[in-house]
Amino acid sequence: MAKRTQAASAAPGRKQSLVWVQGLLCGALVTLATPTALLVTVLLAPALVALAFDRAPGRPIARSVALCGLAACVDPVRTLWAAGHDLPTAVALLADLTVLGIAWTAGAAGWLAALEALSLTRAAKLRSARARLVDEWGFSEPPAQ
Secondary structure, eight states: OHHHHHHHHHHHHHHHHHHHHHHHHHHHHHHHOHHHHHHHHHHTHHHHHHHHHOOSTTOHHHHHHHHHHHHHHHHHHHHHHHTTSOHHHHHHHHHOHHHHHHHHHHHHHHHHHHHHHHHHHHHHHHHHHHHHHHHHHTOOOOOOO
């Protein structure tokens, strides 16, 4: 019982230290790799928006948007690194509407895929609850449409 209490009290502290480490790593990235940080931040803007608005446990929409957005960021980041990793190249890549459009479209596709998965899950739960109520109340199944 004492171990459970210690683990429960240690969890909030660990979360705070993880946030601190994440902030430290983001600061180091911005300081040491400013062009990459700028490029990735702008290309992953839909993921940041999804992260801000997704309040579901596990943040499934934000995770899906981030995953699809990261897939679209690979080529622009590779191009940036191959071209010398400087700020003018990062700005030139961001000025290319094709690069920006592909990244943001990939984020939108991730958003739609997550919404579709969530709606399918919700529909399955509703069908299960309906079948349980039909059995419980003794109604006959309505004809399939």
